Amino acid sequence: SAVISQKPSRDICQRGTSLTIQCQVDSQVTMMFWYRQQPGQSLTLIATANQGSEATYESGFVIDKFPISRPNLTFSTLTVSNMSPEDSSIYLCSVSIDEQFFGPGTRLTVL
């Protein structure tokens, strides 16, 4: 299994600012995944963060808007840049070890 923590757990931000979300895993994993879950919606994969290479983004998501860092095998950050109210969502990081484990999520509200 995997224990995943995220910081912050929630935040309220002003339009136009940026927020960096941190994700820490208690074991080394090659890939970490970032998802977005808008209110009442399903989970949408934003990108896959590989250690030692650039993140791979899904259709509709770009690096300028959601830059990702992956400095080592247990840590990753996702930045939500130049935020607008449409970015209000829960952001979850995830790892795959036999099954997929999710972090507790970061609830972001953009005013």
Place this chain on the structure above:
Amino acid sequence: GENVEQHPSTLSVQEGDSAVIKCTYSDSASNYFPWYKQELGKRPQLIIDIRSNVGEKKDQRIAVTLNKTAKHFSLHITETQPEDSAVYFCAASSRNTGNQFYFGTGTSLTVIP
């Protein structure tokens, strides 16, 4: 990429009845199909999964069936209880594509006591 569709979006059943949720997927390379339960304000939790070399898997009151030819899989919950009320998500994944998981749109299940 993979496209996962899920039906129904909402489902209400009487306590003790069965609930069935169905999903279809588009990528024939997908070979792992988990189901997640998400309670309000909590993270998704894996409840059962099935791999493409198996047609059916059961764990107590929960079962999953897979039809690879038709590219669909289903979740069956028998003898439903009020604590089964939650949102359920299916997903599809392939190790060939890096283990990314693609989720269905979710089913909000309400079990009426």
